Amino acid sequence: MASELRxxxxxxxxxxxxxxxMPEVTISNQNVGYTLSEITKAxxxxxAGVEDIANKIDASDGSYAEVDNRNAEDLYxxxxxxx
Numbered sequence: 819m820a821s822e823l824r825x826x827x828x829x830x831x832x833x834x835x836x837x838x839x840m841p842e843v844t845i846s847n848q849n850v851g852y853t854l855s856e857i858t859k860a861x862x863x864x865x866a867g868v869e870d871i872a873n874k875i876d877a878s879d880g881s882y883a884e885v886d887n888r889n890a891e892d893l894y895x896x897x898x899x900x901x
Contacts, residue, residue: 819875820872820875820876820879821872823868823869823871823872824868824869824872826868827864827865827869830861830862830864830865831861831862831865835862
């Protein structure tokens with residue numbers, strides 16, 4: 819699941835790392851630039867948030883496996899999983 823989350827943000831990371839070209843507008847040039855900037859910041863924040871969640875999934879996986887091994891040892895006398 820964690821790797822799927824990381825893979826899902828590949829497009830966002832690329833968009834967040836590059837600045838789109840400024841469109842040819844006159845009156846609303848400042849507003850368009852601001853909006854594009856905010857969209858880029860939001861994409862970067864989403865990508866960072868998903869990466870954080872994926873890291874927490876990885877961390878909890880190790881904890882879960884450890885607890886599962888201890889329980890298997892208690893119940894059956896042998897480790898259920900080995901890493």
